Amino acid sequence: MTLTLGRWLRDRARATPHRTAVVFEGEPTSxxxxxxxxxxxxxxxxxxxxxxxxxxxxxxxxxxxxxxxxxxxxxxxxxxxxxxxxxxxxxxxxxxxxxxxxxxxxxxxxxxxxxxxxxxxxxxxxxxxxxxxxxxxxxxxxxxxxxxxxxxxxxxxxxxxxxxxxxxxxxxxxxxxxxxxHANCFWTNLSLDRGCELREDDVVLQVLPQFHVGGWNVQPLLAWWKGATVVLEPSFDAGRALRLIAERGVTTMMGVPATYLFMARHPDFPAADLSGLRRVVVGGAPMPEPLLRVWLDRGVRIVQGYGLTEAAPNVLCLPEEDIARRVGWAGIPYPHVDVALRDVETGGTLDGPGIGELVVRGPNVFAGYWHDPDATRAAVSGGWLRTGDIAERDADGFYRIRDRAKDMYVSGGENVYPAEAESVLQGHPGVAEVAVVGVPDERWGEVGCAFVVPVPGAAPASSELLAHCRASLAGFKVPKYVRLVDRLPRSAVDKVLKNKLRGAWEQAG
CATH class of the missing domain: 3.40.50.980 (Rossmann fold)
Structure with missing residues (x-):
């Protein structure tokens, strides 16, 4: 039996030909x-x-x-x-x-x-x-x-x-x-269904772009396997998304933290009818605790996911029952997915609790990079995909992403993971968004620079933000510099482009 996705649609159409597969601008397609x-x-x-x-x-x-x-x-x-x-x-x-x-x-x-x-x-x-x-x-x-x-x-x-x-x-x-x-996409959706089940009566709001793997493999394809309906939006608009949840009976959706932040900040959010929204999925980055609480207080259940394009993308899932007590964690492996930690310096496999590079194995791991066998060999060895992410595993087998390996910088001989300072700064009431990068320093080799987007109407002083960090972090983890900016540069899927922040620092001299 083949697992090709052409058969997937054919079998569903034979079973429920008259059910609505897609709604776009009010027009249904069966x-x-x-x-x-x-x-x-x-x-x-x-x-x-x-x-x-x-x-x-x-x-x-x-x-x-x-x-x-x-x-x-x-x-x-x-x-x-x-x-x-x-x-x-x-x-x-x-x-x-x-x-x-x-x-x-x-x-x-x-x-x-x-x-x-x-x-x-x-x-x-x-x-x-x-x-x-x-x-x-x-x-x-x-x-x-x-x-x-x-x-x-x-x-x-x-x-x-x-x-x-x-x-x-x-x-x-x-x-x-x-x-x-085809097998990658089949298995990643089968795994997704075990961690974030969809039903035939679900209505999925899709706002992620279809040029991103999540635009297919995080809910839409699973919905079309189950016979559910996908409300397809040409692009994301927070106010329209809130209206569609009520008008179309949306029961679930997927977005990055910025998606839910823009919706929560929209003036229609307090009065929006979210009663039918039984679960949302968030990926791309952990949802900050203040934002998480806003959605939980509205009675919406949340599943946190972690993945990457090369894994099709689903790797880790934090179940909704764990989300409130494990803020910032990525969760446990999806079914059919193996993960491990490797020592960053030796490459050896780590047992038990520890911190190392996360590697992934399973039927969801991609076939390779197009026209780039060298990059493929560097990324996959013995069936294990190197994610480039530094992760922590606790005694219960839960994982959280500490940082990108390439985003880590070395200050005075100490490895510094920017995500730690970012997490602390995100808890300051005057900070809307933040990204920390390592920049050159004559004394320490590298130090941190925090690029901060303040909340509307706020202008926190650098000294105030650095003092906030010192209350929670070791001195070498505290950024040396703070820059207030109007916005952070982001990719099409709302990931912060830290290389552009480093470039902005270099251009400023």
């Missing part, structure tokens, strides 16, 4: 319609000359046509390559030159960007609009050649075939394409 349309589109793509293993790139916000295209690729054995819509033409061009897609489908407003990037890349890929009419035109290629719709999988498609090529955020150097297989 499972039967989604299966039929994706089958015709799969046939059209193959009739147009694409072959299993070819890449289909996209440049779009969340939209139902993208979902249709995903399942068409799954059925035809093609690899969907979603490109971040926030990138510049040169950045898109780099990914096109690396992925070598046969076609680039773009939202109408992004077609000029797509065409400029295609020209810069030197790739002969076709550019087309990702619209209902555009997909119908591609599907018609099959009918003209009397090619029947693809109802399951292209002949002989195996579980290890590529399905998604997702480029990493590029927080250091050039982005790398992480190739996820």
């Amino acid at each position: 499972y039967g319609e989604l299966d039929a349309r994706s089958g015709r589109l799969a046939a059209g793509l193959l009739a147009a000359g694409l072959r299993p293993g070819d890449r289909v790139a996209t440049l779009t916000g969340n939209r139902p046509e993208h979902v249709e295209l995903f399942f068409a690729c799954a059925k035809a054995g093609l690899i969907l390559t979603p490109v971040n819509v926030r990138l510049t033409a040169p950045e898109v061009a780099y990914q096109l030159s690396d992925a070598e897609p046969s076609i680039l489908l773009a939202a109408p407003a992004l077609v000029p960007l797509a065409e400029e990037a295609r020209t810069r890349s030197g790739r002969p890929c076709r550019v087309a609009e990702l619209t209902r009419d555009g997909l119908d035109a591609l599907a018609s290629t099959a009918s003209e050649g009397t090619v029947p719709p693809v109802t399951g999988d292209a002949g002989g498609l195996g579980d290890d075939a590529g399905l998604l090529l997702v480029y990493t955020a590029g927080t250091t150097g050039r982005p790398k394409g992480a190739l996820l297989t």
Whole structure:
């Protein structure tokens, strides 16, 4: 039996063809319609000359046509390559030159960007609009050649075939394409269901972008396996999200801490009807305790997750019953996922409680980096994926992420993990957001610099913030500098780009 995701949709459509799979701007799409349309589109793509293993790139916000295209690729054995819509033409061009897609489908407003990037890349890929009419035109290629719709999988498609090529955020150097297989996506969703179960009657609000692995593998694909409904939003708007929770009967959603922060700060939040929202999932970073309390006080249950693109992404889960007493922790491994800690200096495996680099093994671990065997060998050894994250494990087997290994800096011979100072500063009433990076220092080698976004109307003094740190941290962990900023630079999935903060420090001299 294969675990391909084209069969996933086909089986669901046979069981519940009339149930609503997607709602977009008030318009529903049933499972039967989604299966039929994706089958015709799969046939059209193959009739147009694409072959299993070819890449289909996209440049779009969340939209139902993208979902249709995903399942068409799954059925035809093609690899969907979603490109971040926030990138510049040169950045898109780099990914096109690396992925070598046969076609680039773009939202109408992004077609000029797509065409400029295609020209810069030197790739002969076709550019087309990702619209209902555009997909119908591609599907018609099959009918003209009397090619029947693809109802399951292209002949002989195996579980290890590529399905998604997702480029990493590029927080250091050039982005790398992480190739996820059908089996990776199947198992990560099966694991997710064991830690954060979905039901057929669930209504999922999707605000994460579909060019991020979480836009597929954290709730949406699981929802379509279970026969649930996904309310698809083209982009995130806090006020609209609050309204949709009540209007559409949303029962669950996934977001990063910033998602829930913006919703909690919206003027409609106090009066918003959240009674149907039985659970939310948060990932990307731990939810700060003050924000966590705001949502718990509204009666919303919270599941904290941890993952990375190369693990498809689900690795650790903090169950809702543990969230209040383990603030800041990432949890325990999902079923079917093995994790371990390795000594940062020796590489040896650590037993019992300890701190080391987190490594991951399981059927969710990616097939490798596209066109980069050296990077793949550096990331995966003996089936174990190096996350680059420094984690702590307690006596009960719970994990929390202390910091990124590359974000650690050395001050006077002491290893300093910025997340510790960030956690303390986040507890100051005048701090809305904070990020700490290591910067050069003649005396100590490196010291910390805290970039602080104050809460509206506040302007905490550096001396006040540093004193706040000294009350909780050893001296070498206290940042030497504080910089107040309007905002922190973030990636498309709201991760702080610390390399840009280091660059800002260097430019300031």
